[in-house]
Amino acid sequence: MLDLQKMSYFMAVVEQNFNLSKAAQSLFISQPALSNAIHAIEKEEELTLFVRSNGRYTGLTPCGKYLYGECKFLFRKYNQILEQARRIESDDSETVTIAAPPFLLRSYAAAILLALKDRFPQVEFLFREADEAGLKRGLLKGHFDIGLITEPNDYRSAGLFVVTIDQGRFMAVLENNHPLAGREILEWREIVPYPLAIPGPHFPTYDLIVNSIRSRGLKPKIGIATSGWDFQVSCLLKTDYISLMPEIVRNYFTKEMDEQLKMLPVNHPIAWRVAYCENNHIRKTRTMQEIRAAILAMYNIQCPEN
Structure with missing residues (x-):
């Protein structure tokens, strides 16, 4: 051997x-x-x-x-x-598990790790993908230490600590040859006749988009609902589909996407809010308390008292 x-x-x-x-x-x-x-x-x-x-x-x-x-x-x-x-x-190590839906991991995990790895060299940071239900369950059972999730959600009513750390707006993404591509700003009544490519129903963003459109007295036409934003984007090419995505997505467009797609603002846009969450009923180590404070400080939020 x-x-x-x-x-x-x-x-x-x-x-x-x-x-x-x-x-x-x-x-x-x-x-x-x-x-x-x-x-x-x-x-x-x-x-x-x-x-x-x-x-x-x-x-x-x-x-x-x-x-x-x-x-x-x-x-x-x-x-x-x-x-x-x-x-x-030597009892000098700690593992911290941070969970979030795939897009939030892609958007925020690297910045969090970069900010924390040198300050907490003894900590091993693990990142896990989870949908809304899986993330809540993992936090309540102590499988995850920290979660990132979009709002609104029902986490506060479940007894979890939740604080908004980032916000923006949803934009309409469509192909350059789309009939609406020449507009500078879109109205919701112009969007709804076209099929939408949005996140799947197990993500809070699905309900956020659908309920927001319905609250305006309009009926959304769901063409495809999937978990991956990049797959949503691929569905826009050579079609009349429209995707509704947070403006931050633009940071991850490839050169090909930039050349073939347009991201247009929508009048009275849907708000995009990202929340930090954890289970305050689980006793936190001193290191975990410092990590929470460090993450919140990244977004200019003062850490509340435990």
């Missing part, structure tokens, strides 16, 4: 430019012992790892190149496992 020790022998030969003498010195073993170990690996595993010339190693075979890459990956993972185990042993 190719264990970690044998892998280290193989990697040492490669990293010492196939010089067995130097590789043996780096491993604190004799050159004959290393040579025998390499031969044993190739024989036991029925692999030819090295290119040989006049009895000397001069390079790696395709099989050897593949194995070397995988060995490096495994050793990195091994070191990460040990490092995490040592942190756990």
Whole structure:
């Protein structure tokens, strides 16, 4: 079996430019012992790892190149496992799980991680996708530490701590050749005759859009409801579909999207609000309290007393 020790022998030969003498010195073993170990690996595993010339190693075979890459990956993972185990042993580590619907993760996770990773080096931040119901359930059961969700939602009535951290407006997104593409601002009565591409019904944005249109005495024409905003965008190409998306989506448009699509404002737009949420009934560590304060400070919000 190719264990970690044998892998280290193989990697040492490669990293010492196939010089067995130097590789043996780096491993604190004799050159004959290393040579025998390499031969044993190739024989036991029925692999030819090295290119040989006049009895000397001069390079790696395709099989050897593949194995070397995988060995490096495994050793990195091994070191990460040990490092995490040592942190756990010293009681100096903490894992914080942040969950949100896919689009919110894409929009906010990177900024949050960038702001927190240097300040909390002992914390491992895990990010998980969840719809509205799954996020609420995960927070209530303690599976998630922090959630990001759009408003309105019923989280406050469920006993969760909720605070709005960001807001904007929904815009209409359509293809350049769409009949409404020449307008500077759209009215809702102009939008509803066309099929809409919006998030699926298990996301709060679906109810937000549908109820907002109905509150204006209009009937939405749902063409497609899906979880991925990028799929919504793809449905607009060469069709008369209209998508309603937060203005922040524009930051993630590809060059092709910029060239083929228009994002137009809507008169009396639907408000876009993003909320930070957590379960205050679960006891928080000092680190978790500091993380909450740091995230809220990113959006100029003073952390309330626990």
